Amino acid sequence: MIDKTIETLAEAVSLIKDGAVILVSGFGESGNPTELTHALIDHGPRELTLVNNNAGNGHVGLAALLEAGLVSKMICSYPRSSHSEVFNTMYREGRIELEVVPQGTLAERIRAAGAGIGGFYTRTTIGTSLAEGKERRIYRGEEFVLEDPLHADFALVKADLADRWGNLTYRMAARNFGPIMCTAANTTIVQARKIVDLGDIPPEQVVTPGIYVDRVVEVTNPISEREMIAKDIRYIGGEGP
């Protein structure tokens, strides 16, 4: 019998070790696996490389993970935002490495990793500083740059519904990076709002087929990072999500 459900957040992230590369779903404050991220802070692996579109907001979720000193490198497209003071300070003080990747290239590198594609050529970044040092190729008269797939050891993803096989749906635009990140990690760990019986998600409505998912934990009322930031709530660790 296949049962990917896990009882606790702590158990869900317990395999993550020092030096891991981790894909973290979410865009801005939608689709962030905040509870899994907080469980990871409590678990405490160090020297992590994180991949997310942004670099955390306020002092919760990803930003709290950075603030706890567990992350040595961030791969993202847009670290700067109105509440990214944790990352900004660490970056200016030289305490964190940054690889900035155009958003579409970031998404496609993740997709390529999950689909077993060894790299791809794109016109994005041609003529810019971000293309420096990369292999070029002319295709149909236009110049393209080679980009590598972006594999990870783990993915932390927020979903809406899940079943014990790991089939997933997502809520509205919180889908963003979730489906591709599920495909590109050795171990994909999902927090879902509700775990339902097999068959309760109509097959036509499955967005991520369970083949890509390894562990599912139910988080019934996921917290809103936006509300936590508005109330200036900080996650220090050890206090539960």
Place this chain on the structure above:
Amino acid sequence: MTEILSREQVAWRLAQDIGDGSYVNLGIGMPEIVANYIPDGREIVFHSENGILGMGPEPAAIEIEYDLINAGKKPVTILPGGAFFHHADSFGMIRGGHIDICVLGAFQVSAKGDLANWSTGGPDAVPSVGGAMDLALGAQRVLVMTDHNTKNGDFKIVEECTYPPTGLGVVGTVCTDIAVIDISADGPVVREKVSGLSFDDLQSRTGARLLGVESCGELKVPVLD
């Protein structure tokens, strides 16, 4: 007396160039207000790069959904016929040339249509590119919405960009607070300029040699609230 357009009037003028049935991405910030000025009778599908087609206006406060935000992370709505999709699909739409029009802001636009809008190259800046390079290269047509000059009076339309480029030769048209300028193979061509502004005055406020002295028309916009 030279008329200077408000942001809303620039947005209104730019919106007139968006044809019925277009799939349109509006960049973060000033371009977002273009959606308010689409002429009646034109059906436009707005794309948001976080994974929405058929994006609608900002919701009433009680209807805000934090899982339904635009690329600028502001709450939006989705219209009947809209769709959600993941990020690789969303940028496949952009890179694959399926987006008809993208409206972007700019630090600088060059005479050849090079766009600089992602970094001022300052040593203290946290480099943040987001989707700017993908949009600049991938959209069928890039419309730039900007003030004609910086607050200090510096040129924004220049012979060569001095800020780091976002994309080369990508800009189609620039709508500013005093002119509409198309980027042609020969250089920037003034399509319209505001009344009371001579061609020479416009040239003196522009860092690239302008064409279109014979053909340019008047930039007329309504009074807007």
